[in-house]
Amino acid sequence: MQIGGTFIDDTYAEAFTLRAARLLITADSAGWAETAARSMTGFATSVIGCGCEAGIEGVAPERTPDGRPGVRVLVFARSADDLREQLVKRVGQCVMTSAGSACYDDLPAEERVRVGAVLRFFGDGHQIGKRLEAALFPEEGARPRRLWRIPVMDGEFIVEDRFGVVKAIAGGNFLILGASRPAALAAAERAAAAIRAVPGVILPFPGGIVRSGSKVGSKYKGLVASTNSPYCPTLRRDVQSALPDGVESALEIVIDGLARTDIERAMAAGLRAACGDGIVRITAGNYGGRLGKHLFHLRPLLGGA
Amino acid sequence: MSAVVLTLRDGARSAIPIEAEAITPDRLRALDRAAIERLPLQHGNRSVALAEVFSVAGGGSDDLRLEGDLSTVKGIGAGMEGGRVIIEGHAGMHVGARMRGGSIEVRGDAGDSAGAEMSGGLLHIRGNAGNRVGSAYRGSKFGMRGGVILIDGSAGHELGGYMRRGLVAVRGDVLDHAGARMAAGTLFLFGSAGIRAGGGMQRGTIVCYQAPEMLPTFRAAGSFEPLFVTVYVRALVARGFAVERFEAVHRFARFRGDLAELGRGEILVAQPA
Structure with missing residues (x-):
């Protein structure tokens, strides 16, 4: 299968299950909402080394709870407990500290973790809880929501008591194999831009692009992941290379999403955007079933067999 | 069905x-x-x-509809846990008292003690309401313990008296002793308030869009922009309560009290832009 002169490998991306939360951060301006969101999603590229994967999903819908500009953030972690720990730290250290911010749950779910319920103690006894009664919400089966008003030096920090948690998928991916480093980077940038327009997903790595993709395991004991040597152009003579002739650079796009369909949409958009001049081949992180149970076959995503 | x-x-x-x-x-x-x-x-x-x-x-x-002038029919929907009641006209005393869920819409006026001691659900009175809306019955420790009461018109004395939790919002004027001895919960008074609002309150919030006569046992505590007020007002608007013009009001003076009691309540008074 070829698109725009780029060969699409007959393979699949392998992804795994994580737990996810969606936050809505508002502030006096879109810029300050983004500042808080960027701060809380920093150092959150991989659950392996960062405890969670996080990113900005996009601009919040027009009608935020407090009517101010907002940004949606997705956070993924291995378990609800891990997610709670990460949210308490990141909301506490990065959102509460950001001027004029407020932080709301944006994911209705049965399972919920305590975030504001923990952060409220920063108020040193002066915090005030406000319960938005279920009857305020017209939706069938709506639940009450509790907000905490925590006194801070510019007024009050508003944070929701609990945040919804759902099962989600992390590690949707594809690899862009370029004839040159600039060509591969330009293609990866096109892919990342296309994926950012898809709701329900984030790209947790810097700029949405991974240059140090990993394989499962290592020659060193205790290392669960190591450099993806078959795709490193400098190791062509040292390992069994997966790089075809004419490829000088490989970059990976990694996608985390709330649902399988979100990742499928994102991968399809990214794959199409990446194809073109200077891109020899696109393949995916297929680990032979050792990484996760969610498989995303590339060609069917693009309408192929 | x-x-x-x-x-x-x-x-x-x-x-x-x-x-x-x-x-x-x-x-x-x-x-x-x-x-x-x-x-x-x-x-x-x-x-x-x-x-x-x-x-x-x-x-x-x-799904229940009542028609006629029911101003002498007492206790409609009292203690209900779910379902929907629409009253096409006036309702008598105790409508929705002690209700725990569901919704009641009164398309006329309601008598005294509407929603008294309710703990859940929605009571929406399109006309005016009598005295002691959402309050405690004499001898009870707490009034309303949850749920929402919306009043498009005016309300009488002792609105939200001894309230423990929940929300009462009144678009029109209310008479004296609103929020008397409230333990917690939230009152939104978009019209005028009578005398002694918040008298004896321990905790809770009374949001006033017209300055009430403040009791001497309340202390001015500066002014600020309480974001949670905007959250409430926007939620009320989304629920069909016509208070859109108040969405733009952001600055409030804060008064803490009642210092004759615990003193951890607050009355927020809207300030001109």
């Missing part, structure tokens, strides 16, 4: 109140028309069948 429609019979209205606690969606849901007609209501000192007072249509539904 069709909605149950109860229409007050001509001549059934009298100065002697009819006690109608039996009329709740939970109870009527399981009954056919004949069984509904046999339900006992108290009229003065005698028990009467519901069919003597109301003509009945439909059955087997928790």
Whole structure:
């Protein structure tokens, strides 16, 4: 299968299950909402080394709870407990500290973790809880929501008591194999831009692009992941290379999403955007079933067999 | 299943109140028309069948509609846990008292003690309400313990008295002692408030869009932009409560009190932009 002169490998991306939360951060301006969101999603590229994967999903819908500009953030972690720990730290250290911010749950779910319920103690006894009664919400089966008003030096920090948690998928991916480093980077940038327009997903790595993709395991004991040597152009003579002739650079796009369909949409958009001049081949992180149970076959995503 | 429609019979209205606690969606849901007609209501000192007072249509539904001037019919929807009641006209005392869920819409006025000690659900009064809306009955420790009361018109004395939790919002004016001895919860007063608002309050919030006469046991505590007020107002608007013009009000003076009690309550008074 070829698109725009780029060969699409007959393979699949392998992804795994994580737990996810969606936050809505508002502030006096879109810029300050983004500042808080960027701060809380920093150092959150991989659950392996960062405890969670996080990113900005996009601009919040027009009608935020407090009517101010907002940004949606997705956070993924291995378990609800891990997610709670990460949210308490990141909301506490990065959102509460950001001027004029407020932080709301944006994911209705049965399972919920305590975030504001923990952060409220920063108020040193002066915090005030406000319960938005279920009857305020017209939706069938709506639940009450509790907000905490925590006194801070510019007024009050508003944070929701609990945040919804759902099962989600992390590690949707594809690899862009370029004839040159600039060509591969330009293609990866096109892919990342296309994926950012898809709701329900984030790209947790810097700029949405991974240059140090990993394989499962290592020659060193205790290392669960190591450099993806078959795709490193400098190791062509040292390992069994997966790089075809004419490829000088490989970059990976990694996608985390709330649902399988979100990742499928994102991968399809990214794959199409990446194809073109200077891109020899696109393949995916297929680990032979050792990484996760969610498989995303590339060609069917693009309408192929 | 069709909605149950109860229409007050001509001549059934009298100065002697009819006690109608039996009329709740939970109870009527399981009954056919004949069984509904046999339900006992108290009229003065005698028990009467519901069919003597109301003509009945439909059955087997928790969607209930009452028609006629029911201003002497007391306790409609009292203690209900779910379903929907629409009252096409006035409702008597105790409408929605101690309700725990579901919704009641009164398209006219409501008598005293509407939503008294309710703990859940929505009571929306399109007209005016009497005294002690959402309050405690005499001798009770707490009034309203949850749920939402919306009043499009005005309300009487002791609105939200001894309130423990929940939200009461009034678009019109309220009379004296709003939020008297409230333990927690939230009152939104978009019109004027009578004297002694918040008297004896321990915790909780009274949001006033017209400056009330402040008791001397409340202390000014500066002014700020309470974001949670905007969250509430926007939620009210989304719920169909017509207070859109108040979404733009952001600055409030804060008064802490009642210092004769615990003193951890607050009255927020809207400030001009």
